[in-house]
Amino acid sequence: MTRFEHHSTAFVPERAILVGVDLGRSEWLLEDSLAELGRLAQTDGAEVVGTLTQRLDAPVPKTFIGKGKVDEVVSAVRALDADVVIFDDELTPSQQVNLEKIVGEPTKIIDRTALILDIFGQHATTREGRLQVQLAQLSYVLPRLRGMWSHLVGEQTRGGIGSRFGQGESQLEVDRRLIRKRISTLKNELKALETRRGVQSKARWESGVYRVSLVGYTNAGKSTLLNALTGAGVYVQDELFATLDPTTRALDLEEGRKITLTDTVGFIQKLPTMLVEAFKSTLAEARAADLILLVCDASDPNYRLQISAVCNVLSDIGASEIPRVIVFNKCDCIDDEARRALERDYPSAQFISAIDGHGLRGLLHRIAREASEGDSTMTVCIPYGKGLLIKMLHERCQIVRESYEEVGLVGTVRASERMAKTLAPYRYGDELGDTEQNRLVEDVDGQGMPADELQRTDRETPDAM
Ligand SMILES: Nc1nc2c(ncn2[C@@H]2O[C@H](COP(=O)(O)OP(=O)(O)OP(=O)(O)O)[C@@H](O)[C@H]2O)c(=O)[nH]1
Ligand SMILES: [Mg+2]
Known part of the structure; x- marks a missing residue:
């Protein structure tokens, strides 16, 4: 998310205003959810210049937020010279159009879903990953074509968030029929890839190797853990959704058993349903596991909510029956008191630091123990x-x-x-x-x-x- 400054060859970050509404329905504190939205915006290359919040019993049908708050958004956009306004909740296509009309060009109005889709678009590296992201993006775009996307018709894109959707897809700019056609082609291509992946999974299943999946909230340290255990060299970054594509590595346990470890896409609260839908085959990697290591950032005050967000997605993808072990990572960042509290509340969890290696041997023994269950x-x-x-x-x-x-x-x-x-x-x-x-x-x-x-x-x- 960058904009091009005149008289300069440098790209500067887009200036974003975040908008959050407390509807009294979520367990997350509004400020925590907004802080997360801010990190998502940062990951996408934006600079957060302001935040507006409102408490409402229910969203206002036309504009999601109340009229007074809309006026505040308009003034904030002017005063802070914002390029984009990002809502923490999913806006309906018509809310998005109405807000764009009121706030006026060239400011873009987007929501958390669009932001996540944009990040995914940048981070997908494999063919399957890219197809999945395209499918999710087009499903998002389709009902919004006449609204926020109409400016794309016959006009050069404005750059930044949203404009990268369906990169290189000129038909995106034409009409819904073509998008629908593209969606169905993507689905077929993905199905073909999924069949191939299914064959591979089956081969692995038949080979009898015990499969362990690393699953967890984004930024919990899944890739760092895979690297620490196997030297896989997976991309690690202090940003959200650093890894999208699954990586599997084999590992020999001391007990004389070979296992495979798979690192995969992270989860987040309010994960857009279309992403879960589009990423079904990637997520199936988790479903095909013999054991799930639910990696959790012990230093994040919201670890409990993160665990429950992960469990929700696991049950969405039909993986709730798979044995799982909670692994509290980043224990190097918590004090003894916090550690004791975690040990008390989660007596069967493992406590590690993927960075300094603490607890990794214990974790491997635990995997061996789980693997030999039923032997x-x-x-x-x-x-x-x-x-x-x-x-x-x-x-x-x-x-x-x-x-x-x-x-x-x-x-x-x-x-x-x-x-x-x-x-x-x-x-x-x-x-x-x-x-x-x-x-x-x-x-x-x-x-x-x-x-x-x-x-x-x-x-x-x-x-x-
Ligand atoms: N202090 C500390 N930092 C850690 C530890 N493990 C990972 N990190 C840091 O946490 C950040 C995220 O790590 P990743 O391994 O990319 O996390 P991930 O779960 O793969 O994240 P996504 O791929 O984005 O879902 C990086 O900056 C890591 O260096 C740990 O044990 N201690
Ligand atoms: Mg990762």
């Missing part, structure tokens, strides 16, 4: 010819005891339910161990799995993935 102990004998299966055994099971015998590798292992099924035909020393039942179908794909097992795994793969 069973079994003794197997695997012929040496089954190299891949032996590798799987070492990577995915906890080895209690092993010896190299003439018949093959004989190991007593703790195996997950999935691995136990894969290993069942190789049971050793009990009734299943006899050679007849041990008969293996030749490897089709080199996975070392008996054919009937492959079928079973196939059938049991959750549809959601």
Whole structure:
């Protein structure tokens, strides 16, 4: 969000006025919500020059805020030379048009949703991420075409927030029909990508590797944690929505188990529904996890509300049943008293600092413990010819005891339910161990799995993935 100054080659930040209304419906304090809006505006490159608030029982249908407040906005825009007025709540298309008319060109009236969409537009890097953002932006634009977007028709864009929507989409400037068509094309493209992603998730599920997703409020430190644990080199920044696209890295636990860790898009209160909708397939990464680490900024006074905002989105995307562990990050920034209070209120949480490494070993042990939940102990004998299966055994099971015998590798292992099924035909020393039942179908794909097992795994793969 920048504007071009005459006589200078430098871009200067747009000057923004924030408007917040206390409708008495949110648990968030108006000032906290506005502070967050200010950070969003900053992340988008704006400079906040003023803030106006109002307490209302219900929004005023035509202008969202009352008439007196509208007059105040007009005077503030003049006095502060503002380029844009940002409302903390979603405005209806007609409210936006009415306000633009009253405040007058060239000041833009936008809302939190548009701001978030703009940030997403700048931060999306993968093809899927960009398509998802475009879909969300066009869904936002469609009902507003005649209003705030009419100025785009036959006119060069004014630059800044909003003008980057649907970058390079000249048809955006034409009419709704074309936008609808584009929306449906985007949906199809995304569906195709989603199918491919689904295939990948399924492959990972079948491989039996335990999957952990890092989920949490934006800026909680998810990417920093992924980097600290795996050296992934994911973009970390003290700004909101630094990361949009999921990154997955493998990690070997000390207990001798391989897991994958996935970092993904952060959540925020009042997350626009169209974004949740558009980012379904990215968010499905969280849904496909065996364990969710709910990363939370312990130093943020609103951590409780942030946790509940995250839980709401998790339940929206159908991920509420997945086991989760709350991870309080940034513990280097809180004092002992605050730490004790958190430990008292969240006795089963983990406490870490992704920056100084405090608590990371404990966190890894906790993951190992969660991963071994439901494990069973079994003794197997695997012929040496089954190299891949032996590798799987070492990577995915906890080895209690092993010896190299003439018949093959004989190991007593703790195996997950999935691995136990894969290993069942190789049971050793009990009734299943006899050679007849041990008969293996030749490897089709080199996975070392008996054919009937492959079928079973196939059938049991959750549809959601
Ligand atoms: N003091 C302190 N700062 C931290 C810690 N972990 C992360 N940070 C800082 O918090 C900011 C956000 O970190 P990120 O890792 O980008 O957060 P994120 O959760 O990935 O954020 P989004 O991608 O925006 O959703 C950065 O400035 C980090 O340096 C920590 O343990 N202690
Ligand atoms: Mg991040």
